[in-house]
Each structure stands twice: as structure tokens, then as C-alpha cells.
Amino acid sequence: MTEWAGVSKLSVILETGGQASAIYANGRNQVAVTISIKPTDEKNNTYYGAISWPDRVNLVDYVTGTKLNWKGSTDWCFTNEEDQYFHHVPGGSRAAEPELLDDGTQQFTFYVTARPGVSQKSIAAWVKTDTGKIYQTTQGSGTFEGKVVLNPLVALTHRKSDVTWRYSTTPTQYGDDTRYVTTKAWNYYLSLNSSDNYFVTFSVSGYWSDDGYEGFFASDIKPDNRHKNFYGAYVWPREPHESAYYSSDGYAGQIVNFPVGNNWWDYARIYDLPYPERYLCFTWVHATTGGNGWHIPNGPLTTWREYYDPTITAWDMYGNIGEFKIAGSGVDDGIELDDR
Structure with missing residues (x-):
């Protein structure tokens, strides 16, 4: 042999x-x-x-x-x-x-x-x-x-000055039905501002993981007008983004989930830009209802104002990291990004 x-x-x-x-x-x-x-x-x-x-x-x-x-x-x-x-x-x-x-x-x-x-x-x-x-x-x-x-x-450490943080309006599945609820939603996108490098994976902590509320991290229901104005913020961390949030009609992110008392929930169109694996998508919502306003408790919401402290780690294609957080403690005027 x-x-x-x-x-x-x-x-x-x-x-x-x-x-x-x-x-x-x-x-x-x-x-x-x-x-x-x-x-x-x-x-x-x-x-x-x-x-x-x-x-x-x-x-x-x-x-x-x-x-x-x-x-x-x-x-x-x-x-x-x-x-x-x-x-x-x-x-x-x-x-x-x-x-x-x-x-x-x-x-x-x-x-x-x-x-x-x-x-x-x-x-x-x-x-x-x-x-x-x-x-x-x-x-x-x-x-x-x-x-x-x-x-x-x-090794590089990416800061807020190195990224693109932009937003645009996004439709919701029941957004045209305004008989009981009027919803306006915006997607925010975190990506690396570079022509020859991009983020390839993300890690996010600080959000609810309950069924129907996954990614939900901030809520503010204003006391004026009988609690009719709801402001909410969501992050969509599951990977790979495109397949993890696939939906045949494009509406994959559950938002404004108030089944008890209001009998209402909706879905936003998320990861709607090209190359979804290269950015992290967030959604900010302002929803207004009539009658006696939004009902509490619902799911993990037990008070009129709830806020997690989300932190984000992003890795580029060479393994360099960026560490970020959501700025402030309220979401009644959009979502702001900051360095961690």
C-alpha cells in the first residue's frame, strides 16, 4: 500500500x-x-x-x-x-x-x-x-x-458621523381604513456611509419580544384628547432581513397592536429599500383613534408611557464595529440615533 x-x-x-x-x-x-x-x-x-x-x-x-x-x-x-x-x-x-x-x-x-x-x-x-x-x-x-x-x-470604530440615518414614509396594511384609526408611519434606515464597504450583520438589545410586539421598544400615549394619540417605535432585528420578514403582500412588521378594547392592529411595509441585509430598519408610528382613546393594558403595555433603551452593534464586511443607541427617552417626534 x-x-x-x-x-x-x-x-x-x-x-x-x-x-x-x-x-x-x-x-x-x-x-x-x-x-x-x-x-x-x-x-x-x-x-x-x-x-x-x-x-x-x-x-x-x-x-x-x-x-x-x-x-x-x-x-x-x-x-x-x-x-x-x-x-x-x-x-x-x-x-x-x-x-x-x-x-x-x-x-x-x-x-x-x-x-x-x-x-x-x-x-x-x-x-x-x-x-x-x-x-x-x-x-x-x-x-x-x-x-x-x-x-x-x-481596526475601525464606526461612529454616528460614519453612517447614514435617513427616513421615508411607509404604507401600512390597513392605512386606507380611517373609520376608527388614522395611522402614519415612517421607516428609518441605519447603513454605513461608504461606497466600498457596508454593514453585514447587526445585534440589537432592548426591545419587547412578546408575540405580536417583537421589536417594539417605545410607546407614548398622550393624555390630551382622552388618550387618542399613540406614538410608537419599532426595530426589526431578525436576520437575514429579507427572508426573516418576508410577506407575500410586503406588510411584515406588526405595529399598533391593541386587540383588547380597541380591536385594532396593523402591519407596516419594512425593509423596502434595495440590499436589505446592508441596513437595519426601524419604524416610527403616529396613530390616532376616536371614542375613549387607546386602551391600556394591552400586551406588554401597562402604562401610558413605556420606553426601552435600545442598543445596536453593527459590523462591517471586514469585522469592524459601530455601537449606537436610540437617543432620548421619548418618541413623540420621530427616532434619533446617537453614539453609544
Whole structure:
């Protein structure tokens, strides 16, 4: 039975096809590094069997030969698990990985991350055959010598000045029925103000999660006119946005939910701009009713004025973060964004 005994070709390359790249030093941005091996058996013929990795295939420091941290949390780290959000090359978006060859060459792709404070890193390939022989591309290794160079960039922290916070009116499912309730609604959109970068995922805390009230975070029912004016604010955090809030008629965000006493609820059209995964959508509502006004309690509403303190974390395509909050403690005049 043949076994892996040698190597006739060994190289290391970046996914961009080059030998150098930038990477954000935030512990999340991934740049892929591919090791190409043409293995041979004990008779120096091409070996087509499986190679165990990462046991037998690793990334090491080009100068010292020290292995990078495998799935670590300090310094330079690498893994064989691709992150669905942050695998993008700064300045080059997300490049295609090298194609597999048909001459017996086997390729192994690792994903490298850099922690804050690291210095430039030259990276080499290291392999160990089934017979125990080691081949590498480190400095002074001879025929196979080669490296890729990663240049760390200081991690970004996005602030309010870096984002776009805009709003526009949005229709509601029962908005044309004004016999009992008149509703006006506006969607607000949080996105990154950049032509070559965008937010890819969000985390939100500080809102009701009760059935029928998910995303509801602020309510103000004014005492004047027998509590006829309701102001409410909502955030829609489930991901992926487009499919999580899919509705055949487009009305997916439940709002103004007063089933007890008022026998009323409505739905707003949300995530109505292109590329819904790149922004976080909020809805602000002003609804007026007649008769004895809005009824309390209803769902989680037990007082005329309720307010959570929503906080938002947004990550861009390179794993850099922005931390925000909803400003103030009232929503009778729209929704305002602020830095956290």
C-alpha cells in the first residue's frame, strides 16, 4: 500500500493570487491563504491519497518556523472555518480562491485573522508526510522557499458621523381604513456611509419580544384628547432581513397592536429599500383613534408611557464595529440615533 512520502511541489499564495495583502487587526477579518502540495509516494510517483489536515498541513512564521495560533484568540491566528460575514480582503472585496489543479496537486485553504496590536507577518507553509518527513517554505528552506505577507490595519470604530440615518414614509396594511384609526408611519434606515464597504450583520438589545410586539421598544400615549394619540417605535432585528420578514403582500412588521378594547392592529411595509441585509430598519408610528382613546393594558403595555433603551452593534464586511443607541427617552417626534 502506497503512502505519502515526499513532495515535488509546495507553495503558498493568497486568495487574491498575490503574495501580499492588508488585513484589519480586529480578530474577525479573514484573509484566505492557500497551500498547494503535489505529494509523492515512496517511489516518487504522484500520490493521490487523502492528506490529513490540519495535522499534516499548517501555516507557520516565515522566519522562525513557529506555527500560527490554531483557532486561537491572541496574536496571529488561523482556522479552516470560513466566517460567513467577515471573509473579505481590504481593498479587494472577497476574491475567488485559486482553482484546483488536475495534475495531482492538492490545495488546502486556511483563514487568517489578526488581533489588535500585531505587527506585519510573513507566513510560510509547513507539511509533514506520512513517513514523518517535513517540508516547508520558510526562510532558507531551499527549493520551496516562499511566503505571503499580511499587513495589519488598525481596526475601525464606526461612529454616528460614519453612517447614514435617513427616513421615508411607509404604507401600512390597513392605512386606507380611517373609520376608527388614522395611522402614519415612517421607516428609518441605519447603513454605513461608504461606497466600498457596508454593514453585514447587526445585534440589537432592548426591545419587547412578546408575540405580536417583537421589536417594539417605545410607546407614548398622550393624555390630551382622552388618550387618542399613540406614538410608537419599532426595530426589526431578525436576520437575514429579507427572508426573516418576508410577506407575500410586503406588510411584515406588526405595529399598533391593541386587540383588547380597541380591536385594532396593523402591519407596516419594512425593509423596502434595495440590499436589505446592508441596513437595519426601524419604524416610527403616529396613530390616532376616536371614542375613549387607546386602551391600556394591552400586551406588554401597562402604562401610558413605556420606553426601552435600545442598543445596536453593527459590523462591517471586514469585522469592524459601530455601537449606537436610540437617543432620548421619548418618541413623540420621530427616532434619533446617537453614539453609544
